[in-house]
Amino acid sequence: MEVRIAGITKIFAPDIVALEDVFLTVEKGEFVYLIGTTGSGKTTLLRLITREIVPTRGQISVGNQNLRKIRASELPYYRRSIGVVFQDFKLLPDLTVFENVAFVLEAMGVPPRIVQTRVNEVIDLVGLWRRRFLKPMQLSGGERQRVAIARAMANSPSIFLADEPTGNLDLHTSEEIVRLLLSINAAGTTVIVATHDQYLVDAYRQRVVELHDGRLKRDEKRGRYVIDGEL
Amino acid sequence: MGSFRYILRDTLRLITRHWGLSILTLLTTVTVLFLLGLSSLFALNLRHMVNRVEGELVVQAYLKNGSDASGLAGRIRSVSYVRDVRVISPEEALDRLRAKLGNQAKAVTLLGENPLPWGLEIQVEKASFVSMLVRDLVALPSVEEVVYSGQLADKLSRISVLATRVSGAIMLLGAIISSLVIFNTIRIALYSKSEEIQVMLLVGATRTYIAFPFVLQGLFLGTIGAVLAVVALASGYAYVVSVLKATLPFVVMLQNQTFLLKFHLILLGTGMTLGWMCSWFAVTRFITRAARPS
Numbered sequence: 001m002e003v004r005i006a007g008i009t010k011i012f013a014p015d016i017v018a019l020e021d022v023f024l025t026v027e028k029g030e031f032v033y034l035i036g037t038t039g040s041g042k043t044t045l046l047r048l049i050t051r052e053i054v055p056t057r058g059q060i061s062v063g064n065q066n067l068r069k070i071r072a073s074e075l076p077y078y079r080r081s082i083g084v085v086f087q088d089f090k091l092l093p094d095l096t097v098f099e100n101v102a103f104v105l106e107a108m109g110v111p112p113r114i115v116q117t118r119v120n121e122v123i124d125l126v127g128l129w130r131r132r133f134l135k136p137m138q139l140s141g142g143e144r145q146r147v148a149i150a151r152a153m154a155n156s157p158s159i160f161l162a163d164e165p166t167g168n169l170d171l172h173t174s175e176e177i178v179r180l181l182l183s184i185n186a187a188g189t190t191v192i193v194a195t196h197d198q199y200l201v202d203a204y205r206q207r208v209v210e211l212h213d214g215r216l217k218r219d220e221k222r223g224r225y226v227i228d229g230e231l
Numbered sequence: 232m233g234s235f236r237y238i239l240r241d242t243l244r245l246i247t248r249h250w251g252l253s254i255l256t257l258l259t260t261v262t263v264l265f266l267l268g269l270s271s272l273f274a275l276n277l278r279h280m281v282n283r284v285e286g287e288l289v290v291q292a293y294l295k296n297g298s299d300a301s302g303l304a305g306r307i308r309s310v311s312y313v314r315d316v317r318v319i320s321p322e323e324a325l326d327r328l329r330a331k332l333g334n335q336a337k338a339v340t341l342l343g344e345n346p347l348p349w350g351l352e353i354q355v356e357k358a359s360f361v362s363m364l365v366r367d368l369v370a371l372p373s374v375e376e377v378v379y380s381g382q383l384a385d386k387l388s389r390i391s392v393l394a395t396r397v398s399g400a401i402m403l404l405g406a407i408i409s410s411l412v413i414f415n416t417i418r419i420a421l422y423s424k425s426e427e428i429q430v431m432l433l434v435g436a437t438r439t440y441i442a443f444p445f446v447l448q449g450l451f452l453g454t455i456g457a458v459l460a461v462v463a464l465a466s467g468y469a470y471v472v473s474v475l476k477a478t479l480p481f482v483v484m485l486q487n488q489t490f491l492l493k494f495h496l497i498l499l500g501t502g503m504t505l506g507w508m509c510s511w512f513a514v515t516r517f518i519t520r521a522a523r524p525s
């Protein structure tokens with residue numbers, strides 16, 4: 001599914017402008033780095049796509065869904081088409097690695113036997129087979145990150161959003177995770193990765209979209225820089 | 232449906248995770264429903280007794296010599312709350328007296344002439360009409376004296392009205408208390424799971440799926456609470472009935488089994504409904520807030 005963001009402005013109460021007049025189209029099957037310093041609006045943009053928040057102005061459509069018109073009853077089904085790796089992981093502390101991944105599928109009414117097979121599959125894929133019965137507290141940062149990735153990919157979403165998936169990780173682990181994301185993309189999934197890790201962006205070259213103070217500063221695919229007046 | 236297994240599992244987890252709170256809620260629900268049932272049973276029994284006494288309620292009016300007994304009887308019979316009027320002749324009164332007094336009755340007949348007056352025996356529909364009737368009868372010039380066994384019924388009827396009111400208030404209060412307790416327990420469960428609920432919403436769980444375990448938890452608490460209260464009430468009642476039968480045989484308690492069964496079923500239904508409604512209300516409110524986009 002492609003993502004069309006047209007003239008989005010997001011102002012948080014009372015007057016924090018997180019995004020201003022952003023236009024961005026991500027085609028089906030594309031891999032996009034969303035970069036920018038902390039506070040530039042990356043997380044806000046991803047939260048708009050999952051419709052966790054709604055824009056102050058502008059339109060977002062994903063596939064043929066206009067997010068402004070989506071009904072509350074349709075929202076769960078829309079969200080199932082998107083896999084999200086949250087910046088703070090949002091793993092459930094009381095559940096094991098296995099259960100953390102499984103509960104997404106369970107919430108969709110997938111039968112237990114299929115849940116079992118699929119969860120084992122993705123846990124193996126992210127390299128956590130031996131950790132599957134541990135709880136998040138017992139895992140390292142990189143391992144938690146991979147649980148979050150496994151959970152986001154469990155139901156084979158058409159869009160994959162990852163918010164700083166390599167934040168606070170060492171270089172080696174970061175590279176492993178980016179390779180994982182690239183392999184997800186290789187299977188045909190649209191991937192948007194928010195990061196401020198310049199090294200990775202340079203090492204695994206893909207389309208780069210840069211935000212600065214909530215404005216679109218650079219979109220490499222377009223082959224030109226969109227520069228703010230002051231810069 | 233596959234989801235139902237997960238829902239049941241999560242319900243069980245909810246109940247066992249806060250088992251201390253669950254037990255506390257159960258205890259409160261049981262106590263409150265028990266008191267609620269107890270007060271209703273008390274009121275129902277009072278009314279039952281009043282009804283019985285009322286059935287036997289008779290006002291007797293003794294007439295002055297030479298008054299027209301049957302004419303007066305006809306007039307009284309036309310009063311709306313009067314069920315029946317019988318004219319008692321002096322001869323019948325004497326027969327009754329003889330039957331009552333046995334040998335001593337000879338003393339009455341020794342006088343040679345029957346000294347007893349004409350009388351009326353009036354049955355009324357309800358005890359509460361007795362005092363009105365007596366007042367009216369006393370005012371009649373042809374009535375010499377009015378005697379009625381109704382003071383007891385009169386008092387009982389007043390107590391019964393009061394008891395119905397008090398038990399109504401207790402029922403209302405009980406319903407409110409148990410609602411609040413169950414509501415609060417579900418709310419605590421919701422808050423302890425708010426992170427999980429948030430994540431579930433984000434990964435595409437439907438509200439119904441998220442809400443179900445909490446609603447079932449409330450239904451469970453209400454139902455188990457009501458079942459325990461009904462068991463305690465039914466056995467307690469049976470015990471009281473047997474004790475009273477042995478010690479105070481003139482106190483006639485309500486023993487209509489179908490009626491009692493219905494009563495207990497209603498109590499059970501009340502507990503279940505309260506549990507289900509309170510948790511449904513708490514969950515809906517919570518999830519609607521959690522799902523609101525900013």
Ligand SMILES: Nc1ncnc2c1ncn2[C@@H]1O[C@H](COP(=O)(O)OP(=O)(O)O)[C@@H](O)[C@H]1O
Nearest residue numbers: 012016017018037038039040041042043044045
């Ligand atoms: N819920 C919110 N309420 C108020 N301000 C917010 C909220 N979320 C984000 N912001 C502000 O919006 C700006 C962009 O934040 P964010 O999208 O998190 O940036 P990034 O992810 O690029 O670090 C920041 O100034 C941040 O403080």
Ligand SMILES: [Mg+2]
Nearest residue numbers: 042043087163
């Ligand atoms: Mg961020």
